[in-house]
Amino acid sequence: MGGYVHGYSAREAERLADQATILRPLLHGDTSFPPGTRVLEPGCGTGMQTQALLAGSPGIDLTCLDVDAGQLARARARLGERAAAVAFRQGDLLNAPFPPASFDAAFVCFLLEHLTRPVDALATLRRLVRPGGSIVVVEGDHGSCRFHPETPAAMAAWSALVTCQRRLGGDPDIGRRLYGLLAEAGFADIVVEPRMVYADAGRPALRDGFVRRIIVPMVDGVREAALTAGLLDASAWARGLADLDATAEGPEGAFCYTFFKATARVPEE
Secondary structure, three states, X not given: OEOOOOOOOHHHHHHHHHHHHHHHHHHHOOOOOOOOOEEEEEOOOOOHHHHHHHHHOOOXXXXXXXXXXXXXXXXXXXXXXXXXXXXEEEOOHHHOOOOOOOEEEEEEEOOHHHEOOHHXXXXXXXXXXXXXXXXXXXXEEEEEEEEEOOOHHHHHHHHHHHHHHHHOOOOOOHHHHHHHXXXXXXXXXXXXXXXXXXXXXXXXXXXXXXXXXXXXXXXXOOHHHHHHOOOOOHHHHHHHHHHHHHOOOXXXXXXXXXXXXXXXXXXXX
């Protein structure tokens, strides 16, 4: 299926929490399912995006699926009292333990980028969602990332992250592929929209949060893998992280990154 390049450390859990909070208005402000909708969230992880889903769609019948039992336990703990209204199932999406047409909708966020077979995963979801049902997919696109100052050291650290993810079989640029992937998997009425984060000195809180609470810790999460693979040495890594962090400083510092959000429907039989 691939692998989670960022790992499962406590720091990564903190980063995911920050990411969910900072990006929720941009990515999920218009995500809503009517009460009673049977929704499947595959790859729910520690439940960071689940919180946004439940907040925007109260009363849904939500099932969270993840291959890792530890992640499901963390999701239960994070959701607190709301966990009682969620069904948690452990399993691989490609062998999901549900009959066809079990759900009215699927909610997929930051999952496909880590899979070696994203089309197969989407085709499985098309089978699990009833005819006429919907899917929402949100993914990033590392190739869209631009920042200033854009130093060679910062670019080398960013490229190391991309290389590590590709070596695990993932696609860090998958956001731009969403229309084609959904079409190949058999979905209809596909709409894909870019959701860009642009932060400069005129948006200091967003710039500091996005760079220092999301981007820098995300890159630093592959430090061990990058150094072990010889992509950079420790000194070059430290310079790269420092230069990335510096894009959140001063009147010239700026960071730009584009996410993509897709909606589609399962064709009526």
